[in-house]
Amino acid sequence: MSLAIDVVGGKWKMHLMWVLAEGPVRFGQIRRKLDGVSEKVLAENLRQLEASGIVHRELYAEVPPRVEYSLTPLGLTLNDALAALETWGDQHREELAGRLQP
Template structure:
């Protein structure tokens, strides 16, 4: 990270501001497969509420990585897709996905709860 006043925020911080949180990386992955409607995205992301999904899509749209297109049809149709900037972010995230795939077993083992430990012995003073 540079100490110049013009570079107060490092690139990693900027990237985390875009995709940080529980659902944004998942949204990038879903939209990487192509344009999706809101309902399609919600079905693919099990457990996300409509409110949280809408907030996350708005955030990604405001950062310029997601495009929201409203089609002039009745009933209205809205699709979300990655912008060219979003596509560069998706490409940057691919190594993270490959790391997760390559380390799936080690991560699953590490995240298993260990056997309950007995409480530490009390020390008499």
């Protein structure tokens, strides 16, 4: 299996990458943008992407503590690669729509 697929595989990671491409974002903001993801699954996906060097977690020494997530330079290059996949999906949306399960 491809190393890139290992990094972004799963239901939420690619969606998460698109959210993070917009710039630094807090956990709650991510959760609101990814309708249907649980806190547990989101936290797990963020930890995995952070361990892979794709996501940076910034903890601010404030009260209450503030945490922001963003793409690392490596994550930005992966996001560029995923853009081609999005383009392909857009080009074949109608053809695939009847074949894919929701």
